Amino acid sequence: MSFEVLSYEGLVHAVSGAMGSVTAMTVFFPLDTARLRLQVDEKRKATSTPTILAEIIKEEGLLAPYRGWFPVICSLCCSNFVYFYCFHSLKSSWLKGQRSAPNTDLKLGIIAGVINVLVTTPLWVVNTRLKLQGSKFHNTDIHPTNYQGIIDAFVQIIGNEGVGALWNGTFPSLLLVLNPAIQFMIYEGLKRQLRKGVPRELASVEVFMIGAVAKAVATTVTYPLQTIQSILRFGQFNKSANKSKMLSSFMAVKCLLVNRVRKFGILGLFKGLEAKLLQTVMTAALMFLLYEKIASCTFRVMGLSNHTR
Template identity: 30%
Template sequence: MSDSAIHSVAGAAGGIVAMSATYPLIFLSTRAAVETKKEQKSTYQAIVDIIKREGILGLYSGLNSSLLGIAVANGVYYYFYERTKETILRSRSSKALGTLESMLAGLIAGSATTIISNPIWVVQTSQAVSTMGADPSQPATTKKLGFLETVKSIVAKDGIGAFWRGIGPALVLVINPIIQYTAFEQLKNLLIARRTAKLRAAGGVAAAAAAVATLTDLDFFILGALSKLIATSFTYPYIVVKSRLQAGTAKALKYKSSLDGLLTIIREEGIEGLYKGIGSKIVQSVLTAAILFAGQRRIFEMTKSALQPILKA
């Protein structure tokens, strides 16, 4: 089993753990992004309204789709990213990717992931917003559909093509993981280089040449959080447009393009309309990325160690 395949499995498993821990924040940011009214609710009030109408489990509407989506997305992303990284590094002696090389690997991996996983995110968004628009003071009466029921409903209403709603801004958002993984790789390389220099300066002459610093789980957690914070802050307006298109809202389906969507939101809702739900999204994204980067590394090492006896047999 290649390292790329192990990275893929570890990425999928790490993504499931991270998504399960932070899903209510995804649910809240998705609803906020899709909402076109100018009135703003605090995160606390949004949570209270949902629990009042739908119960605690209402915060987990669409979780099944999200777990499938994150497993597929992370599995595909890590596989293509690591395969591209291996191909680049085999062509030279360096063990680290440069900035442009990190961006190229991210572009290839992100494009493949977006095209393959978009249908799942359309289903997840549809489930998350299915009870929007009703009176928050009244119990929910709309039946919540499961994954397969939502798939059938989308096909019956809008056809197979609906599963690629929002693919335009989703492809633009490939820049999000490019920024994230590029920032992660460069921050990681910088941290290793600084710690290695200190380690060699503190060691003897014989040990200095061979000493190379290693990063801890906490280091990966912090680096993952920082890199995702940078990426999400830059790309959030496109996340709003994508969420609206994937939800199939009437207004969003009239957007002629991603740029037209951005301009329409600014015209109708002001600049703040481009950042609806950004608070919960940033908290969720940063926590998810931090858990994912730390978890994926640990799961990768455990999986590789467990497979060693089998591969040698």
């Protein structure tokens, strides 16, 4: 198999995926804010999405649910561009015009996910810090930060915590490549079932529904690791939960999972899942819809057929 580094089809998919994800995330961004607060601020009593959003607006202002929008959008744009480009370029090179299968989609999704994690984790660490900066936490163990923007956050994190801190949460992130891999496997499989071997453009409602189903399954299965990933990216774990800086990535994840279960029970691993499902399922469904339409229109305008779809 030869990987096409410069692939026109891969570029179309990458741009379409990035544009679709940015638009969808902007629409449902407050739900992501609610999810992140529920994951990180352990002592907050609010447990439902409407309640915590009402609390945030009351305590921090009307625009608080959109705090950190710009760094998140920048990270998401880069992340989805890398993922879509790698996935579809790998798929084109691997299949060479042949029909795909679920196990192939899963393997390619994992490979694309690993590349994406290693390249974009620093962006996600910074955007998590900026998104939570200025928030009114109910957990007094959380220390405030003072970043002036994306560049300043990079400089301060490297200066105060070392370059390695930019890859906080990489281990659970690598495990979480299963999330988009499972999502794409289910999405591509459902798409093949709806077409039943007959090439056709799916209706908007069909794309929206299979995108929602695929993301709902992937999110529920991997949510406990997503919670640990958020805590590690926030960078407060080493200061409050464990004073040792010598913990391995595996031990850090294990320790956080065990502590979470001890404090809140098994359901504590799924704290914020309601907000996450609302946000991620609707965002993914809208993203896939926009992605399919943008890619389809682009290929149609250029007079090309999309061989990897």
